[in-house]
Amino acid sequence: MPRPAKFEHNRFLGDKRTLRVYDLDRYGLDDRVTAAVDNVLQAETFLAFGPDTLAEARNRGYHPDPSMRHQLQLEEEAEQEAATGTAD
Secondary structure (H helix, E strand, O other): OOOOHHHOOOOEEEEOOOOEEEEHHHOOOOHHHHHHHHHHHHHOOEEEOOOOOHHHHHHOOOEEOHHHHHHHHHHHHHHHHHHHOOOO
16 A cells, blocks of 8 residues: 555654654554555654654654554564674
């Protein structure tokens, strides 16, 4: 499913009310994320980040949505493996 029209070139979208950031790669795949993003768009309480990274969202005080936990864990493990030069 395509991303919302206003954010077709963005990956992360923040909700100013809850300071939660959503991964638009999960939009249309995860019903909870889709509903939350649609709610944010309807309420017009959204924020896009520049640069469009999770690190920038965190720098602005936003916290990842729980739907991103597994993805973040995998990314952290990959970074650790790259830093130590080990692979399973």
